[in-house]
Amino acid sequence: MLSYLHGFHAGNFADVHKHSALVLILAHLQKKTKPFCVIDTHAGAGWYDLASLQAQKTGEWKGGIAAVQQEQRVPVDLVPYLDLIEDFVPDNRGLGVEFEAGMDGDEVLEPPLYYPGSPFIVQKMLREDDHLSVMELHPREYETLDRRLYHDRRVTLQKRDGYEGLVAMVPPHIRRGLVLMDPSYDVKQDYARAARSIIAAYRRWATATYMLWYPILEDGFDHELHDMFRQIPATGGVLCSEIAASHGGGKGRMLGSGLLVVNPPYQFDAQLAAIGDWLRDVVHLPGPGVHYQDWLVKAQ
Template sequence: MLSYLHGFHAGNFADVHKHHTLVALLTSLNRKEKPWSYLETHSGKAAYDLADDQALKTLEFKEGIAKLWTQPSVNESLQAYFECVKQCNGDELLSYPGSPAIAAYMAREADKLHLMELHPNEVNVLKHHFRRDPRVSVHHRDGYEGVLSLLPPKPNRGLVLIDPSYEVKEEYEQVVRFITMAYKHWPIGTYAIWYPLLPANRWRFMLEDLRRTGIRNMLLSELHVKQPSEQGMYGSGMLIINPPWNLDAVLKPGVSSMVDLLKQDASAHAEVSVWVGE
């Protein structure tokens, strides 16, 4: 949706959850010297000014990254993610890195990034940010179509991040269709799907549809920060297809710590579990 701008939501609790997972996945890829490919369907901007009008209108970052920033220390599981945020800032929290910036920060010289963004203003900012980085290709095109056109990528190991706005209900079905096609082209790739926990519960149907695709090896991570209400996002979810070995053990302490740091009421909890086995 071209009306969606992530600047209103940058650094919120969902970003903390999503990007902690992303850092864990990229850390796993970096354990081998062989280069990797990173592809993203909905890239947004590389960095977000937390003092601009969009961020200040919603103040969502106050319920997310700002709560981590004030901690004297974070646990080991969150540390690598926290370092990515700190490298965009000095002593004061002024900016929040989007997933393209996090991926570029963790990428090595031979790794390749392919970033899809359809919004004309956002893609121009993204192109400007990476104008001198030969590892990064920015594509002004539909994210699903663009990523599919590049599969299987070169290098032939890596990760796809699927992170739509879900502003229209058809997006949930589109994610399932995309995964079904992408997996046929690149069955060895890792796919990380973010989804919002909203009262309409469309995410539950999406997860069930993904289970019915017959694709194996799916890991689920969810952060619930408050009790579901009639409106508004109450949690964040990530579904990982082809997760690296031991990812669940890496994620569990991080999301457990997030519950303590980001909870908005006493019902807050987290879950990391196998959604579909191998």
């Protein structure tokens, strides 16, 4: 079942949490000249028009990226992410290809504001010899992404199941790298499938960094997820970061955003902790905000 479309949620508080962590990890990978690769198992459409009817319908970005952009003072480690978002302009903007109101039947409102999803955030941070492998299963999201990315020789895109595809693709030719897994959790089995896929990939490629995003729900499965990640014998440890409302979710509503990071880069924990403390008080959560961060497996 593929009912989820990220266009309704782009730029929300969970995207800010996830994408600021993504930019931090990529900045660490850029510190060495040796090429790196990124595998993005659940890619979405690539970027999103926040003036589209989809985004306007939920308005989730107002409590996420817009709330953050209104702040005068931000944590220093959030600046590269904010600069990337602010500077993001889709390549083919102005060509009239994807911006015509008729694309999704959406009306384009002024002023347009585009929010990059994970494939374009990574693409902006790739160097000449770095590589990005992208998987997306939804036919329309895949086609959109293909149109937007096909011209970049550093990027390969597959219409493929990201859980199975990840395990089949590792270890990649370029051995330094990051796996981002950001499922849509249409079905509750996604929690266990994500954990099993990362555990299997880790056995073949133990030096990579893995980042899994998950929603925190009132009746969620994050405890089982944590238990599974506690079994990963990662020398770099397994870090958990959550920004959530302590209550107020209601049935099926997202209380918060969680990240599990296997083998995070050196000092990433301190950077993410400072960002999380700040985001807790700035983004709009459905109730009083709590920020939790701890190691599920200690780094050796």
